[in-house]
Amino acid sequence: SQQGEEDPQALSIQEGENATMNCSYKTSINNLQWYRQNSGRGLVHLILIRSNEREKHSGRLRVTLDTSKKSSSLLITASRAADTASYFCATARIQGAQKLVFGQGTRLTINP
Amino acid sequence: DTGVSQDPRHKITKRGQNVTFRCDPISEHNRLYWYRQTLGQGPEFLTYFQNEAQLEKSRLLSDRFSAERPKGSFSTLEIQRTEQGDSAMYLCASSPPTGGDSPLHFGNGTRLTVT
Numbered sequence: 001s002q003q004g005e006e007d008p009q010a011l012s013i014q015e016g017e018n019a020t021m022n023c024s025y026k027t028s029i030n031n032l033q034w035y036r037q038n039s040g041r042g043l044v045h046l047i048l049i050r051s052n053e054r055e056k057h058s059g060r061l062r063v064t065l066d067t068s069k070k071s072s073s074l075l076i077t078a079s080r081a082a083d084t085a086s087y088f089c090a091t092a093r094i095q096g097a098q099k100l101v102f103g104q105g106t107r108l109t110i111n112p
Numbered sequence: 113d114t115g116v117s118q119d120p121r122h123k124i125t126k127r128g129q130n131v132t133f134r135c136d137p138i139s140e141h142n143r144l145y146w147y148r149q150t151l152g153q154g155p156e157f158l159t160y161f162q163n164e165a166q167l168e169k170s171r172l173l174s175d176r177f178s179a180e181r182p183k184g185s186f187s188t189l190e191i192q193r194t195e196q197g198d199s200a201m202y203l204c205a206s207s208p209p210t211g212g213d214s215p216l217h218f219g220n221g222t223r224l225t226v227t
Contacts, residue, residue, distance in 0.1 A: 031213050042116070042203055042218030043155065050213075088154050092213060099168060100216065102147075102154030 005103055006089060012109040019076040021106040023089030024069075030092050032065055032072050033100065037086045046074075046087075079110045114138075116219035118204050124225045125194055132190045133222045137206030144187050145216060146179055147203040148172065155203055161187060194226045 007022045023032070031050045035043040049056045049065045049072065056063045062075040076083055086107050090100040117136040125131050137144050142163050147155035158177070160168045163184035173179075176194075181187040191198055201223050205216040 033215060035218075040220075040223075042220045043205075043216070044218070045215035048213060048215060090154075099157045099160065099170075101157070104152070104154050 006087070006106045008106060009104070010107040010109070012111060013079060015079060015081055015110050015112050017079055019079050019083070019108055019110075021074045021087050021108070023072045023074070023103055025072075025089075025091050025101075025103075026070065027091075027093060029067075030094050032063075033090045033092070034061075034063060034072075034074050035088045035090060035102075037088065037105070039085075043088065076108075079108075081110050081112050084108060084110045116204055116206055116217050118202075118219035118222050120222055121220065122223045122225075124227065127194055127196060127226055129194055130190065130192045131194060131224065132188055133202055133204075133224075135187045135189070135204030135219060137186070137204070138208075138217055139185075140208060141206035141217070142184065142209045143207045143214075144181055145205045145207075146187070146189050147205065149201040149203055149221070150199075158189075158202075191224075194224075196226045199224055199226045 005024050031048055033048045034046040037043045047058045047063050049063050060077045065072045086105045088102050088105045090102045119134045144161040146158040148158055149155045157170050158173050159179050161181040164181050176192045179189045201221040203221045205218045207214040207216050
């Protein structure tokens, strides 16, 4: 079953703009991860944020986590055409949990 | 590090046939996972190995599905008597034995079409 729900399901913006995707989940978690998937390819890990962290940065990526609202957001700044992909959040309920529960993803299109 | 390798990339089979997929994880990774992804959805967990031991199986893994990792290196996923509902992308991932929460490294998947 899918725990995470991403919003929006699809997002189309102009190159250079910022893109924000949201993820909500239902149960308590140890960490939340974001992955990117290009069409027809496997998933690539982007960033991991632990339950005791509120914000994390990696290059043009900024992730926030609000455990009281059971939600997370992924911000991509200064978007590029190469950022066009599907983005998934995934949650791990306990530390070292082997089973990640993925959301349905946000399809991001960056228009040149 | 050549990444996680999956073979074949595409498989078309007729309903009722058996299929087998192979996954070669990153060499130093002792953890291996299988996920299934249908169109427009996120990946769904199927099963997990630590070395050669299969430690967790999802209820999605019916009796027609079997996964093995005989020597703790590569893994195979077999689907017997395929059904049209088995059509999906089958993704393999691996992670290292380090402590904490290591991200998963995914292969490019095997796309199965059952006609």
